[in-house]
Amino acid sequence: xxxxxxxxxxxxxxxxxxxINCTYQTSGFYGLSWYQQHxxxxxxxxxxxxxxxxxxxxxxxxxLSRSDSYGYLLLQExxxxxxxxxxxxxxxxxxxxxxxxxxxxxxxxx
Amino acid sequence: GAGVSQSPSNKVxxxxxxxxxxxxxxxxHTALYWYRxxxxxxxxFLIYFQGNSAPDKSGLPSDRFSAERTGGSVSTLTIQRxxxxxxxxxxxxxxLDSGPSGNTIYFGExxxxxxx
Numbered sequence: 690x691x692x693x694x695x696x697x698x699x700x701x702x703x704x705x706x707x708x709i710n711c712t713y714q715t716s717g718f719y720g721l722s723w724y725q726q727h728x729x730x731x732x733x734x735x736x737x738x739x740x741x742x743x744x745x746x747x748x749x750x751x752x753l754s755r756s757d758s759y760g761y762l763l764l765q766e767x768x769x770x771x772x773x774x775x776x777x778x779x780x781x782x783x784x785x786x787x788x789x790x791x792x793x794x795x796x797x798x799x
Numbered sequence: 800g801a802g803v804s805q806s807p808s809n810k811v812x813x814x815x816x817x818x819x820x821x822x823x824x825x826x827x828h829t830a831l832y833w834y835r836x837x838x839x840x841x842x843x844f845l846i847y848f849q850g851n852s853a854p855d856k857s858g859l860p861s862d863r864f865s866a867e868r869t870g871g872s873v874s875t876l877t878i879q880r881x882x883x884x885x886x887x888x889x890x891x892x893x894x895l896d897s898g899p900s901g902n903t904i905y906f907g908e909x910x911x912x913x914x915x
Binding site: 719720722730731732733734737739776778780786787788789790791792794 | 908
């Protein structure tokens, strides 16, 4: 099976940089994804890493190290609207269902 | 459709009653997921459908929960004899397939279930 660990809560100030870590245990591996969920809303896809290294999409970047079973989401130039929950997720190498971590609640303060 | 559609958006039911929640995935998406999320909590996997394969039911919490997917499209999640602990938002999601593009799944807005 799969399990993922991420911090439950992170607080940062507007304009700052924040890193949300995710460690995972899985019987196989087929990629690490990140999703954002605002209160009362549906989760939405942010990024996906299948290979080691950094993927950049605007202010958001995601990193993966398969040898360490570790990844992180980096948010730069934080804005108030970035206050949300962020979930990492993995698939096993059978390409089956996506398992989510417990989520990290990010609070951005002025 | 343009996105994943779920109905009802809100449902209040009495303890012991049965409820059905419907999900209409994005057209052409072969993979369909049901997750449950309690207030302020993470996403709990319930069931996964992929094409014509047998569904992965490993996340269903009890035999009161069942789901079906007809014609490889619309899915219905049924909860029998509802209990107060079933109160949660039930999220449906779909994706193109189980390959790399399957890492991008698209969620509906959820069905908010309250059992009183």
